[in-house]
Ligand SMILES: Nc1ncnc2c1ncn2[C@@H]1O[C@H](COP(=O)(O)OP(=O)(O)OP(=O)(O)O)[C@@H](O)[C@H]1O
């Protein structure tokens with residue numbers, strides 16, 4: 001695990017160029033409850049570069065919030081080290097734990113966490129006041145920042161008088177006003193409707209490139225993750241399964257778990273027949289060739305070939321093709337707007353094929369499905 | 382505070398060492414104060430038991446034979462009838478009103494809001510005195526009025542038709558003051574129960590009443606049982622009702638009987654202590670049962686969102702429900718107050734009101750002329766002020782300060798909640814015995830009252846502080862820390878302003894309880910340290926009825942003014958609260 005993580009850090013583009021803003025080393029967190037111990041973080045290591053936007057993506061309960069809160073200092077880890085801007089803020093071995101107010105970072109909460117008894121401008125001025133700025137200076141800078149997020153007209157309002165999207169902008173303004181260089185986001189857009197979410201996402205990216213803070217951003221939404229991230233860290237229970245650019249994660253997953261979790265995938269079980277220069281796998285649909293997704297692929301071992309529905313094409317049966325081709329019977333087609341999804345029975349197994357544009361197919365008709373070998377990733381089963 | 386590093390000398394500090402490392406002077410002060418308060422509960426009980434151990438032994442013997450052997454079983458039986466009867470009445474009225482308010486179209490509106498506060502707005506002592514002057518068999522104003530109405534019809538009595546000094550009177554009035562407990566618990570349970578489960582039953586073909594019996598009632602059964610236990614516990618310690626009505630009815634119940642044992646000469650410490658301890662044990666057993674039931678009850682709660690489902694249409698029954706609610710308010714507040722008012726304006730308590738001789742002399746006497754009542758009023762107000770301020774400061778600071786430390790908060794909660802498990806009669810007995818001997822010989826001073834009130838009202842304060850803190854989303858405090866605020870700045874600028882309405886409400890609640898307190902006042906107050914509760918009882922015993930009535934009215938006015946303020950404060954929250 002550690003090896004894989006280290007390698008992907010080096011391969012990450014932004015992270016390798018400048019000194020990391022955040023360095024997390026072998027972080028562990030164990031919750032002790034009445035029902036026993038629960039390992040929420042298991043030896044997690046991750047670096048976040050200056051100005052880099054890293055998204056944490058993973059299923060519910062995998063520890064994304066826990067990781068974020070450990071970085072923030074809101075939760076005390078049980079082991080490991082955290083550096084922020086090169087300064088050691090947590091170390092279990094040195095017995096150091098800097099409280100949140102001593103860490104150069106800010107955070108946007110899922111519930112916005114605006115203080116209802118303070119006006120919008122006072123909410124935003126709060127971090128400056130704590131940094132010993134005078135009231136008038138803090139207010140002035142807060143008003144500037146509110147201008148920046150498009151809320152110049154709302155400085156005197158109270159949070160309760162704003163819409164959800166406006167409240168989220170206030171929270172955003174509060175997190176960037178003191179310019180700490182690092183902002184943590186815990187599902188900041190999940191309470192908003194789709195349209196507002198899209199718009200705020202773009203505004204967030206604009207702000208980030210303008211101000212240049214590093215961001216660690218937790219989300220459930222894959223499309224959001226792929227759209228925002230310089231790098232995506234996909235988490236499995238308590239650990240980071242893969243970290244890399246959106247393209248890496250989507251096109252070159254290094255494990256079945258990641259392939260499955262991000263996007264959707266057709267999985268075809270079989271046995272490895274050759275693993276030299278490309279991998280070949282014998283399946284009930286015939287022999288398929290592909291590339292190795294993970295290292296451990298011994299000949300004769302059970303394996304899974306995985307191909308994404310949108311990497312498949314449809315052809316008429318019998319046509320010559322390069323790459324893999326299987327034949328099947330159309331069960332049903334779903335029109336989804338931008339794409340049409342076809343469900344096709346190949347032998348005993350149903351495969352999904354997504355085609356952008358195009359017509360539905362007659363159920364019962366025979367079709368061939370083609371997919372390139374370099375789009376077919378093979379993992380040990 | 383040091384905002385950079387907190388270094389620990391050892392690699393793996395134990396939890397205790399960690400707690401001590403994180404101890405600031407502020408939390409140290411809080412813990413010290415809580416320890417003192419905890420001691421105030423334990424010390425009197427233990428001292429009383431240890432010092433009077435030989436008396437306990439004698440007491441056990443006396444209870445086995447002699448005059449007490451004959452009277453105690455009757456007392457116990459009376460207590461049982463009063464408490465169980467009162468609880469049953471309260472259960473029926475309280476849960477019916479709660480259901481109607483939460484689930485039917487007979488929404489009670491402002492009555493529903495006032496209902497749980499009935500016993501705060503009109504202190505039970507005032508209410509029961511009010512009923513006594515209304516339904517005294519001879520001189521009762523209401524009895525007299527009814528007799529006058531019936532006379533033209535050729536029906537005439539000399540007394541009655543009602544007599545409050547009976548077991549029935551005792552049971553009904555006790556029931557009235559248990560209703561708020563039931564109403565609160567059942568309302569809360571119904572609010573937690575997702576109306577969707579009832580709607581599912583309706584959609585499955587059950588009519589509203591079948592749904593009530595098959596779905597709603599079983600779902601809130603744990604809360605019903607819990608509220609019944611709560612009713613029994615509060616009924617056992619209720620002092621005002623039997624103290625006022627029991628004498629005339631010649632019906633002794635436990636709380637008053639114990640008080641008598643200590644106020645007759647020679648005092649009978651042993652039997653009093655034994656009975657008080659028995660009461661304590663009984664309540665502990667009930668509390669354990671309640672704890673188990675409430676746990677189960679919470680796990681049975683479904684949903685948690687406060688959304689409103691469709692309401693059951695009651696049709697003409699609506700008016701029945703509304704009438705019942707109105708009747709309840711009439712019975713706990715309007716009628717007794719009317720009775721008190723009429724008596725307080727007369728030179729003597731006469732059933733027929735002579736409108737020509739109405740006078741404010743009684744108020745003048747009580748408020749200005751009589752030394753005892755004046756100093757009682759001043760003492761009670763002053764004590765209420767100090768007790769409420771101390772308790773709210775302590776519990777408010779504790780809950781808000783330990784918001785991020787659940788373990789510390791649990792410990793603090795169990796310390797501050799402890800007195801709630803001890804009947805006030807027991808506190809009275811223990812304080813008398815423990816504080817009339819060295820090293821703390823303070824019996825007969827205001828200090829003993831202060832300590833007793835602090836202990837007795839601490840749970841109210843703690844509950845109010847908890848409720849105030851729980852309405853503040855955890856993230857609001859975390860957001861402050863993230864924005865570089867120290868713990869004390871967070872407490873001062875974020876938590877305190879947000880919790881303030883709840884804390885003020887708690888202050889008022891404690892104040893009102895203290896001013897209207899009867900039990901400890903009866904045990905611990907005397908000529909040197911008079912308080913309102915004690916003076917009311919004395920005046921009643923001596924038959925100064927118009928003065929009693931005016932004094933009772935005065936504390937009612939004080940109480941309801943403060944409760945009105947409380948409603949105002951809690952209502953005026955920030956327009957919309959975030960998270
Ligand atoms: N205070 C706590 N006590 C005990 N267990 C906890 C606590 N907080 C979190 N956990 C557990 O730790 C695990 C990780 O929780 P975390 O909140 O980090 O998940 P998450 O990835 O943010 O999930 P989601 O996407 O649902 O927000 C979960 O299994 C959770 O049950």
Ligand SMILES: [Mg+2]
Pocket residue numbers: 064065066
């Ligand atoms: Mg989370």
